[in-house]
Amino acid sequence: MAERPKALIVGAGIAGLAAAWWLDKAGWSSVIIEKAPGIRDGGYIVSLSGPCRDTVERMDLGPRLSEVSYKFDENVLSDVHGRRLLRLRYKDVHGGVDSLALCRGDLARALLDALPTSVDIRFDETLEDAVLRDDKVTATLKSGTVIEADLLIGADGIRSFTRDRFWKEADCLEHLGYMYGVYDVEGNTELGSDCVSFNSPGHLDVLYRLRNDRLAALHIWRDDGVKLHDRQGKPRVIRDATAGRNITLIKDVLDRAEKTGYTPLIDSLTMVDLQSWSQGRVVLLGDAAHCLTLMSGQGAGMALVSAEILGKELMRTSDVAEALASHERKLRPVIERLQDRSRRMAAMYIPKSTFSYYLRNLLLKIMPYSWIVSWHVNSTKSEIELMQS
Numbered sequence: 001m002a003e004r005p006k007a008l009i010v011g012a013g014i015a016g017l018a019a020a021w022w023l024d025k026a027g028w029s030s031v032i033i034e035k036a037p038g039i040r041d042g043g044y045i046v047s048l049s050g051p052c053r054d055t056v057e058r059m060d061l062g063p064r065l066s067e068v069s070y071k072f073d074e075n076v077l078s079d080v081h082g083r084r085l086l087r088l089r090y091k092d093v094h095g096g097v098d099s100l101a102l103c104r105g106d107l108a109r110a111l112l113d114a115l116p117t118s119v120d121i122r123f124d125e126t127l128e129d130a131v132l133r134d135d136k137v138t139a140t141l142k143s144g145t146v147i148e149a150d151l152l153i154g155a156d157g158i159r160s161f162t163r164d165r166f167w168k169e170a171d172c173l174e175h176l177g178y179m180y181g182v183y184d185v186e187g188n189t190e191l192g193s194d195c196v197s198f199n200s201p202g203h204l205d206v207l208y209r210l211r212n213d214r215l216a217a218l219h220i221w222r223d224d225g226v227k228l229h230d231r232q233g234k235p236r237v238i239r240d241a242t243a244g245r246n247i248t249l250i251k252d253v254l255d256r257a258e259k260t261g262y263t264p265l266i267d268s269l270t271m272v273d274l275q276s277w278s279q280g281r282v283v284l285l286g287d288a289a290h291c292l293t294l295m296s297g298q299g300a301g302m303a304l305v306s307a308e309i310l311g312k313e314l315m316r317t318s319d320v321a322e323a324l325a326s327h328e329r330k331l332r333p334v335i336e337r338l339q340d341r342s343r344r345m346a347a348m349y350i351p352k353s354t355f356s357y358y359l360r361n362l363l364l365k366i367m368p369y370s371w372i373v374s375w376h377v378n379s380t381k382s383e384i385e386l387m388q389s
């Protein structure tokens with residue numbers, strides 16, 4: 001039997017794990033290297049809607065993901081004085097388009113458990129260097145292991161090492177002017193709803209009720225994003241960002257989190273906009289290629305879709321260059337639209353100036369609820385249509 005072509009995948013996140021699954025279907029074997037000691041559990045809530053819902057079904061993940069999903073009824077957006085600005089019911093927003101709300105960790109674990117035996121996954125391992133030669137990639141790993149592969153897949157997230165190594169486009173990062181911090185914390189707090197949000201100019205705090213008496217917290221604030229490296233993982237950064245807003249609920253949640261010695265995930269809202277996602281036998285997938293930021297609500301979804309398209313292209317043709325080009329041709333129009341949506345979502349949900357904040361609130365007050373709902377529904381439906389065209 002002919003030997004399977006081999007892919008080296010950097011990153012066991014949503015894109016990397018899904019790519020290994022689809023490449024197996026295309027007759028490839030994969031080695032995944034992940035710098036963390038294991039799959040990152042818990043974390044924040046991601047909602048899967050739009051084109052990725054079909055991908056999830058085709059991966060036979062529907063039942064498993066439904067089991068661990070959350071049925072959030074609504075998101076209540078208030079100002080810092082507790083005055084309600086908007087009550088969005090999820091079933092309206094998704095307008096008949098199916099959606100799954102999950103902890104990112106549960107999604108990653110489901111993808112990990114679904115991996116076939118052709119996939120070799122190595123934790124605590126990273127790429128030290130890689131050299132491209134004709135139609136092969138020779139990669140040296142941190143452990144000293146050398147791997148020769150037919151394709152190197154950089155699925156190593158927004159701060160991709162693979163991208164830095166092979167793409168020298170220093171200006172591919174578009175900072176939206178916000179930072180965010182996420183974590184989950186033990187303890188039952190009466191939220192009054194499944195999901196509550198507090199908004200003021202340049203700030204948004206969101207709390208989700210999770211199972212087993214846990215809460216997931218997300219804080220977004222206007223910030224130039226400089227010295228990011230010094231701020232990653234530091235609870236103090238979130239305490240400072242939320243200070244002065246005086247929201248008792250948020251203070252309580254932070255107090256509780258700090259008592260447990262938590263390490264929040266802190267990063268900037270930054271999009272990745274590259275001219276091309278592949279070079280020879282190297283391709284970027286997911287956030288590494290085209291981070292959409294959490295504002296689009298489609299980053300994980302598109303990582304899944306991208307992996308499926310790549311797998312199917314490699315199934316269709318043994319010409320890897322043609323497969324990579326076709327993958328990008330199919331996906332890029334949707335990605336560009338979603339990046340546009342991220343910019344608009346940020347301006348709508350976290351207006352930066354006091355003037356735009358009060359203007360937005362006035363619009364929310366006078367606009368019929370059905371218009372707001374249509375805006376959300378139409379954008380999701382248009383992505384599905386674009387993928388199907």
Ligand SMILES: Cc1cc2nc3c(=O)[nH]c(=O)nc-3n(C[C@H](O)[C@H](O)[C@H](O)COP(=O)(O)OP(=O)(O)OC[C@H]3O[C@@H](n4cnc5c(N)ncnc54)[C@H](O)[C@@H]3O)c2cc1C
Binds near residue numbers: 013157292
């Ligand atoms: C708060 C928040 C809410 C979100 N909400 C949604 C939502 O509602 N819907 C949605 O679809 N998306 C959402 N997203 C976006 C989504 O989480 C990301 O787009 C998605 O996780 C991207 O997947 P990825 O595999 O490309 O990157 P990641 O999930 O970031 O995975 C990258 C992996 O690579 C590993 N890695 C990094 N560097 C190296 C290295 N040098 N060597 C080896 N391994 C490495 C990392 O440890 C990680 O495991 C949200 C994101 C956030 C932060």
